Amino acid sequence: MKLLVYSAKKFEIPFIRKANDDRHSITYTKDALDSETAFQALGYKAISIFSGDDASGIVLEKLWDFGVRFIVIRSTGFNNIHIKPAYALGLKVANAPNYSSHAIAEHAVGLLLALNRKLILADRQVHQYNFLLDDLMGQNLYGKTVGIIGTGNIGAVMVKIMNGFGCKILACDLEPNINLVELSNVTYASLEAVCRKSDIITLHIPLSYENHQLINKKRLGWMKKNTILINTSRGAIVEHKALLQALEEKRIGAYGADVYEKEKGIFFKDNSGIGIKDGQLKKLLSFPNVLLTPHQAFVTEEALENIAQITIQNLNEFEEGKTCKNELGYETLIL
Template identity: 35%
Template sequence: MKFSNIKIAFFDTKPYDRRFFEQENESFGFDIHFFEPRLNPDSVSMAHDYPVVCAFVNDNLGAATLEQLAKQKTKLIAMRCAGFNNVDLAAAHRHDITVTRVPAYSPRAVAEYTLGVLLTLNRSLHRAYNRVRDNNFSINGFLGFDIFDKTIGVIGTGKIGLTFIQILQGLGVHILASDPYPNQAAAAELHYDYVSLDELYARSDVISLHCPLTPDNQHMINRRSIAKMKTGVYIINTSRGKLIDTAALIVGLKKHKIGGAALDVYEEEGDYFYEDLSASAIADDILARLLTFPNVLVTSHQAFFTREALTNIGRITLQNIADFLEGKLTIKL
């Protein structure tokens, strides 16, 4: 079935979004209009008379934006990501706007990336690359440790967390996990143990975050939780930036309590990530300070960024829209 009469306002568009969505849209025929600006109260008028809006992680879908979308006759917000912490779901419900997302576009993409940044951070691969390009072949300062026999703490055992644990199986590590909804069958199969957060903090050499952001776990990595951790612990975050109190992380790094951090997300990333600001100064003092640490690796929310993931995101997002229009939507919020 083709949907050529259905207009979709697509916000925060990058060239790769257009490429993969146009490719997948050949099977649906939606009338997609790609807009570069992010969706927020100032840009929402661009979606006037669009029944469907497609948004991403840094779009502002707060109460003010949703109120205006409702006035403009939008009925569906199709998130092209797994997270939805930037959506005021209560306001969406109040205005009778349905919200969909893509909960499992490619758990392996994020899990593989998590291992990649852990190994890169530990063995200083990013710094070695830059050093050699300057004809400096010294390895001083690049001393890492064997991952083998270390304890990895995984917070969140949904699809991505479990996939990361599966990947870890070949490294000879001890795995601890914490999740409000333990998957004991998976724990038995993959040989890991569920423990309390306090025990995970105390025993882990590496802590990797794979949980969604909720009001209950915002800043779960904070001054108090860091104090419970091993000295020299590595913290990896490929989930959501606001899981970490970045100011507390910086204090932990300065005091050498934290041995290193690999961050693909940042709690105030909205003004920076996905944009080319190479000709500008960083006004965010906390982000600028993070980038000065040799034992901190920051990337721009790219863990999801594989061909397979983008193909799945395009297909599932458009299928969610088609299902909504046909009255058979099964994945919604």
């Protein structure tokens, strides 16, 4: 099958080539999918997209007219694709779930440790030959209460890691994981209780209509003034206008994230020469207690290998007319 891979990054192409093993005819483009680049799919029966690509209804209609019948997503989240119009058109769509829960959870822990122990500031000072300790005080994680919002595959790994640090764990999820309660001393509580009682809060939920700006002004107001908030899920789960206000008024301790609500056109490209126009993002980056990484949590060898294998396997199953276990059907509608 002819496959066009949108938003192809140099570091992931070798993994895709290895997983493909010359079965499919694959073309790579660094361009993201949108209404203007959809024409590149002309002559391809399948495309692969990433989390920042635009697969809205208008784009999907163009793809269908160009002959595209299959879309394989190289991510677990699929909030960027409008499943309902895809379903109506007859497009078959599959994602890449559970490619590496450890990669994402470990990155969340990295953000937490870097913020708590002021590692970025310490590194900057030492490189300037400043070895003072005055501004580098952190806290022990041992004994702290960690609130984990979402205890699916990634959240469950986060629970186990933080339990290993000796933390008390509160969790919030629509479907509590009994194994975590028994094995990792997790206590499930309401969202309000998690926000009010936690010293650290980490987000591990998908972006959906219900979860959009879940962490808003009201819920930020519930948090302790020294709370460290970590987000490796999706940027739009946090209301950034309210977040900026909370940071400015010092109503939370710190914010660490691998995602941003308006990544399109900014993330996955080098803007160092031209700068950025997003005033909100500029302001976010101006706070010393904010650590933002460029949506890199998935960039581990193991995760990239798994993503590539799952993506090609999805395509194989579509081509062979088999039931694709990762196909997103009507019941998975988000938008």
